[in-house]
Structure formats: C-alpha cells, structure tokens
Amino acid sequence: MDRLNQALSRLDHAIGRLDAAIAARLARPGADRGELERALAEARAGETAARQAVDAVSTRLDGAIDRLRAVLEE
Numbered sequence: 001m002d003r004l005n006q007a008l009s010r011l012d013h014a015i016g017r018l019d020a021a022i023a024a025r026l027a028r029p030g031a032d033r034g035e036l037e038r039a040l041a042e043a044r045a046g047e048t049a050a051r052q053a054v055d056a057v058s059t060r061l062d063g064a065i066d067r068l069r070a071v072l073e074e
Contacts, residue, residue, distance in 0.1 A: 018043050
C-alpha cells in the first residue's frame with residue numbers, strides 16, 4: 001500500500017506542476033487558451049483513470065492477501 005500512496009503522491013505533484021505550467025502559459029500573450037484547457041482536461045481525465053486503476057489494484061491485492069491468510073490458517 002505504501003507504494004500505491006507514493007505513486008498517488010507523485011501523480012498529485014505532477015498534476016499540480018501541470019496546472020501551474022498551464023496557468024503560466026495562459027498568462028502569456030498569444031497563448032491558445034482552448035488548446036491548453038483541452039490539455040488540462042485530458043490530464044485530469046488521466047488522473048481520474050489512474051486513481052480508478054489504483055483503487056482496483058488495491059482492492060484486488062487486499063482480496064489476495066485475505067485469501068492467502070485464510071489458506072495459511074488452515
């Protein structure tokens with residue numbers, strides 16, 4: 001689980017850096033706001049998909065651990 005939390009932390013940090021970079025580009029004259037907003041939306045969708053994958057893996061790992069414990073107790 002610690003590795004999952006570390007991965008989520010790195011993902012959050014990367015999304016934060018992306019948000020900051022997009023905000024900086026929007027502040028510059030001539031920035032293509034629509035393109036940057038689409039890129040941000042795609043990044044956020046990727047974050048959501050990654051979180052769902054992490055949740056699914058975590059649930060499956062918990063189930064596998066529980067089954068292993070049950071087998072070892074027999």
